[in-house]
Amino acid sequence: MSAKLETLSQNLQQHFGDKLKSLKLALGELTIEVSAADYLAVMTDLRDQATLGFEELIDLCGVDYSAFGDGAWAGARYAVVTHLLSVTNNWRLRVRVFADDNEFPSVDTVTGVWSSANWFEREAFDLYGIAFVGHDDLRRILTDYGFIGHPFRKDFPISGHVEMRYDPDQARVIYQPVTIEPRENTPRIVREDTYGDAAHG
Template structure:
């Protein structure tokens, strides 16, 4: 296994010539992180270089690194992680790129490189608010058109911002501000005397 990873690591370092910021091996796979300015060029290189041939994008997702592992995170907040597959060489690779601006996270779209990125980028836009520049149909895919915010961000309230209900007077569904009060949810443990003991 390590010999195959060594071959892949060597091919990556040769093809990407200094564009890899970090490279981590874990669980039999390699994860590389590249800069946002190099993202498109790296993606094309990974697909088109004969020694790599990552012709398939298996998955692309957004990540909110604020409070990473329940600790303050010192770095860019939003990241896009792509899972790539080389059918030619039977290799897998994880490609990470951080959005340079936390207030308006923008990255170029890789939809022209891997068409399967289309819905994945729409999902990351919808759930995390990451904008993919050059995507021809970037719109919500899972939430409603009138939805406010991005529900997978760690600062999104668990109750949301609006709720919908049927209004019998208007005879239609309406949206209104959330009426649920925030409350702390702590499980209440009630045990009988001698719980779990032998009688």
């Protein structure tokens, strides 16, 4: 671990103590995990404490762990992962928080801490169904307003539930059940019997 990351790690441990569920170094970057109950307070302190100084939220995304490790994952299914940057201290941090309820996943919004979280949280809500409590404008951002479900969830069907098409008779766009039949495409490779055999040139 570099001296800079060692300093950041010590600052995090000193400031948050037991609020850190884990602190790991991987690929030259620190990742901390906090509980949903502590999430907003920790994120606010990460911005406001001079020894941490994370002025920028550069990414926020949802994660569905239901099929992680070939389905051997035990624990909460949905997480929010945030990437923070401190320009002043020249270091980065990844923060992960799991939603407590798999049936209705939710965590606090951090739009009041970093306004850049707005569209990221809307995207995580749209694609994973993770609700951000306190968000001022939590609505779909990528899918259609009438879209059913959340397409990045591991149990969402590849073909979806409904399809949209223009109906010339009704002169409008309509929704209907999916007409695409599920299939598996396997590319056909044609090679000579002696392919790769050095003795046959």
